[in-house]
Structures are given as structure tokens and as C-alpha cells.
Amino acid sequence: MRLTITLAALAATALSFTASAQELTGTLKKIKETGAIAVGHRDSSIPFSYLDDQQKPVGYAMDICAAVVAAVKTQLNLPNLEVKYTPVTSATRIPLIANGTVDLECGSTTNNLDRQKQVAFTNTHYLTASAFVSKKKNSLLKIDDLKGKTVVSTSGTTNIKQLNDVNTARSLGINVLAAKDHAEAFLMVETDRAVAFVMDDVLLASLVANSKAPADYQLSTEAFSKPEPYGIMLRKDDPDFKKLVDGATAAFYKSPEGVKTYEKWFLQPIPPKGLNLNVPMAPGLRKAFSAPTDAADPDAYGS
The missing domain is CATH 3.40.190.10 (Periplasmic binding protein-like II)
Structure with a gap:
């Protein structure tokens, strides 16, 4: 009798486990x-x-x-x-x-x-808010300062969409480039292939802090968005x-x-x-x- 009860209990446990697994x-x-x-x-x-x-x-x-x-x-x-x-x-x-x-x-x-x-x-x-980083020597702080210039952002981000939207809305004539990732985009600013990189402000701050010459860069004073x-x-x-x-x-x-x-x-x-x-x-x-x-x-x- 005890064996029968034990087997029944084990069966019940197994059924419970199976039901639980099926519920997932x-x-x-x-x-x-x-x-x-x-x-x-x-x-x-x-x-x-x-x-x-x-x-x-x-x-x-x-x-x-x-x-x-x-x-x-x-x-x-x-x-x-x-x-x-x-x-x-x-x-x-x-x-x-x-x-x-x-x-x-x-x-x-x-x-x-x-x-x-x-x-x-x-x-x-x-x-975070969407901003841009540039070299201080170029004196770029406002979005309108980017008029007619080459600017990069990262492919597949909200930032590149915001950049394109502002470019169209303000008729700025910006040449927008898409980089595969943040590191590539920042490198394009480092090597002067773009004058600015549009991205979330905290990510830009981290890239600057991690760069070879942090003192050479500045973040914009105007943002593309509210904090998101x-x-x-x-x-x-x-x-x-x-x-x-x-x-x-x-x-x-x-x-x-x-x-x-x-x-x-x-x-x-x-x-x-x-x-x-x-x-x-x-x-x-x-x-x-x-x-x-x-x-x-x-x-x-x-x-």
C-alpha cells in the first residue's frame, strides 16, 4: 500500500511538473x-x-x-x-x-x-537627449551651425532619423552619413571626414572621455530632442x-x-x-x- 501511495505521489508530481511546463x-x-x-x-x-x-x-x-x-x-x-x-x-x-x-x-x-x-x-x-559632438576648433554649438556640412550618425538609431528630420525641416543642406556603429562614427569626426556626430549625449560624453585628446572636443548646447x-x-x-x-x-x-x-x-x-x-x-x-x-x-x- 505504501509503495502504491508513493508511486501515486510521484505520478502526481510528474503530472504537476508537466502541467507547469506546458503552461510556459x-x-x-x-x-x-x-x-x-x-x-x-x-x-x-x-x-x-x-x-x-x-x-x-x-x-x-x-x-x-x-x-x-x-x-x-x-x-x-x-x-x-x-x-x-x-x-x-x-x-x-x-x-x-x-x-x-x-x-x-x-x-x-x-x-x-x-x-x-x-x-x-x-x-x-x-x-538622454540627442546632441552632437564636434571639434572645438570648428566652433559648432547650435544645430544651425551644421548647415551645408557633413555630419555622421549611427545607422538604425533614432538619432539619425532626428538629424534627417531637422535637416529637412530647416532646409540645412547637411550631408548626412551613416556609420555602422558609434566607434566608427566618432572616428569619422576624429579624422575630419565629418564635422559632427549626432548621438545620445551620454554616449558622446563617454566617447570623448575615452578619446586620445578629450580637450579637443565639445558637445552642442542645443539638443535635437527632449530627454528620452x-x-x-x-x-x-x-x-x-x-x-x-x-x-x-x-x-x-x-x-x-x-x-x-x-x-x-x-x-x-x-x-x-x-x-x-x-x-x-x-x-x-x-x-x-x-x-x-x-x-x-x-x-x-x-x-
Whole structure:
């Protein structure tokens, strides 16, 4: 009789496990079945996601994604979950999320309504505005100063769209070039193939700080946009996975670790050169950390 009860209990357990597995959908089901999660990273989006001197992906967004991965391990009971790091660029990040190659894109991706038609975003981890960097010797500070000049931005970004829109609206006659990544775009300014590089202000600041001659460059005093939110990207129409990711990021931002992680990457020396970006947390981001949101509207972050 005891053996019969034990076998029945084991069968019930097996059925329970099977039912639980069947209940999983989308990304969570994929992760459970493969025992792996694919994390997309950038190679030069300092300090969000970039390669250190050991070619290891590190950064502020990578630390946030590590918290998400920990939550996935717990929920799916996968303590040995494999993390597959997959490089992405501005042009490939959305297609790789959409086609299932990458499960989380951990970088510096702007959350806007247009992109939400293709992918989903979790809670905001940074607010940035689109500006341009140029050499001080050229005395370029305002958008109209770029009239008739050659300007570069990174392919597949909101920044190049903003540049093209302003160029058309103001009839500036700018020769717009598209670079494959941020490093290539900045190199074009370094080598005078372009007079300016349009990108998110914090990324420009990091590229300048990491350059051979930081004192040679300046950021524009006029922005192309209001401060816009960055978010970790994930697949659209996957409510169970989004619920997990939203819960993990909200808990992280509200905890002491959220602010500590921000300070680690923006107010302290970072690898590989020990540069300090010295960018204090903006009031709008403090608000977003205390009340996490995935809102795409810049006005939602007013202090």
C-alpha cells in the first residue's frame, strides 16, 4: 500500500511538473527547454554595454540584465542557466530580438512608440537627449551651425532619423552619413571626414572621455530632442516574460542596489581606463527609479 501511495505521489508530481511546463509560453518556454538565455550586448556603448580589455561585455545595462537573469533562474528553477552573450549593433538589435535570436537586449536603446510596434521595453534605466559632438576648433554649438556640412550618425538609431528630420525641416543642406556603429562614427569626426556626430549625449560624453585628446572636443548646447528613455528590449506580445522582467527591474531600481549600480558606472572610475564620466542621476531618472515605468513619452519623466 505504501509503495502504491508513493508511486501515486510521484505520478502526481510528474503530472504537476508537466502541467507547469506546458503552461510556459514564449521566451520562458524557450529558456526552460534550452536551458539558456541569449543576452544581446553592444561593443562600444560606454558605460551601458561595451567590451572591456578582456573582450568581456560589461556595463550599467549588463548589470541590470544580470539581475533579470537571476530572476529567470529563480522562477524557472534553473540554477545552472547558461547565458549566451550575443553582439548586436544599432541596425541588428531589433531584428535579432524580433526573430528570437536574442532574448534581452542590454544596451542604450531608446524606448519610443515607433519601436514599440516591433518590440517591447521594460522599465526605464536612463534618460538622454540627442546632441552632437564636434571639434572645438570648428566652433559648432547650435544645430544651425551644421548647415551645408557633413555630419555622421549611427545607422538604425533614432538619432539619425532626428538629424534627417531637422535637416529637412530647416532646409540645412547637411550631408548626412551613416556609420555602422558609434566607434566608427566618432572616428569619422576624429579624422575630419565629418564635422559632427549626432548621438545620445551620454554616449558622446563617454566617447570623448575615452578619446586620445578629450580637450579637443565639445558637445552642442542645443539638443535635437527632449530627454528620452532607455529600456532593456525584449520580444513583443510575450506578457509572461515581460511581467518577470518588469518585476525584476522594478525591484532592482527600488532597492539600494539600483542607485549603487548607477553610481558605479556614472560617478566612479570605470574599466578599462579608469575614466569617470561624472554624470549625476537626473531628477527625472530618480523619479523613474522610485516609481518604475516603461513609458515612451518623454513628458512622463518631468521632475
